[in-house]
Amino acid sequence: MIRVFDQGIEGAGLFMIEFGDIVPYFSVYTATLFTFAIIFTLLATFSIPEKQMDIIFGGDAYYAKEIKPQDLRFQRFVAIACGTATLGAVVTGDIFNFTLFAAMIGITNIGIVASSRSHHVLNAAYQYGIVAMIACVPLFGGAAMILATTGTLSIWSLAGIGAAPILAKILLLLGVMGEGMAPFYIGKAEITRAQGAPFILMVHVSSLLLFLRVVEIILVI
């Protein structure tokens, strides 16, 4: 099979979908990321959340917290939205679309964290929100810099010519890291207090897949 963009980075190209000038492409690499995004979105859609075990201090007693379905409706919705944004981000063939999807992943991540009622978790969501907002500046700044130097944001036109400035790539990476990767995820240690394992997991899935995609974009352009 033919390697996508003639580069030995992500394996064979499988197929692409042409939406006008927006051309998402599936290489072996992006298709794998896409598959995992689908699997985890389905898990978030259909699995019931776990019941956390709570220990009563001063004794041997413990009980399982009950969760009402209506408490989880919003969290599930945001988790699915996050999964959908991830699906877009991992296959899009356009850097502007990628940054938009990345920002949307940041927003939905805040949503997943903020739908908990615990005071600690809400605090964490607030801090997380601030970091994600700040990270939008380098994210869009990187894309703007690429547009200003090359005149295009299509990965198809940029691939392999090495025209994108290194600073723009660094900004893009910083932006994506701020949207959810270490070491900016102040909120993540706290969100694990929140219940709803399949939804909380979506925060990590989206940020890891986003990171993997941005590494690919940086290597390709």
Added chain:
Amino acid sequence: MKRLHIQLIAILSGIILILSSIGAYLGAISYAISALATIIIFPAFIISIGLLLSAGLKDGDIPFMGY
């Protein structure tokens, strides 16, 4: 799930796995499709085998209730 269903899954997935492997050797199906089928079906195969092994055929012992 019923034991019969698990048995069915185990046998079916096992047959598909072996066929895809043989097919790839003989060149009847492409290596990529064989690999994809293997990756998808292998977990189902091995989980169903595990569940079959763990499902006891007879009832468990009556627990010791004290004299």
Added chain:
Amino acid sequence: MIEYLLSAMILGLLLHGIHRKVIARVQGRPGPPIWQELLHTLKFLFKETWIPKTASQGLYVGVVALALAIWSAALILLLTGGSLLLLFALYLIHKIIEHGTGLSSGSQYSKFGAIRSVISAASELPLLASVALLYLFTGSLMISDIEAYQVINGPLLIPAFPAAIALYMVILSKIHYGPFSIIEAKELVSGYWTEHFGVWRGLLNAAFGLKTFVLLYTFVMVFIGPIGLPLTLLAILILMITLSFVCAVTPMLSPYDSVSIQTVTTGLIAIYIIYLGVFA
């Protein structure tokens, strides 16, 4: 295909057994027989199995299937000479699986393991540094290209020695009883997989056997090159024994020390990469 997967799984479990044996001998104990981990896995498959009432059922079973799927995908990727970047991706997804395993049951112990798994995300960074360095040397991330490069230019182990150290650290951080295995430390019972019992435990064990084999095989393939099956297996065995020696003589680090050592390693390699990229 299936024959490769099953043999790699059995070999991986044997490697785990050898690992335990070597650790025991270094520490002056007789140790279990080397097929112990194999028996262990089989034993778990015969145990009574259900899904805990408190667990998130889909996730609880899903992570087991995914663990098996990603490492079989990784093995097939290696055999077909696919992209090293994709292997990196699969390795990162393994992190999500560790996390999901811990969170899915609702138990405090496994949740602690899952949180430690998030903070030890630093262990992924050396792998990224290693991949980046290899890209600088060979100009391609396809394993087939890297192998072809080594056939012409000799093993990458010597010129890309820092990358080899990074990958070695990565393997060390994933191995049982190692200095970095904070996510399954004994103060958390078994860490993130405490609540996976019976068949689930056995299958996770099998998947981790496959993982050990795949990681060691990657090391041999990427840094020593194509040397034929018997020599490759020998190299894997030697690599495993060196890892066991490291595990036997180092205590388990505290979570903060573990993360800082991994981050410092990555930092040093990043400096080396920048040096290579700018000056060489």
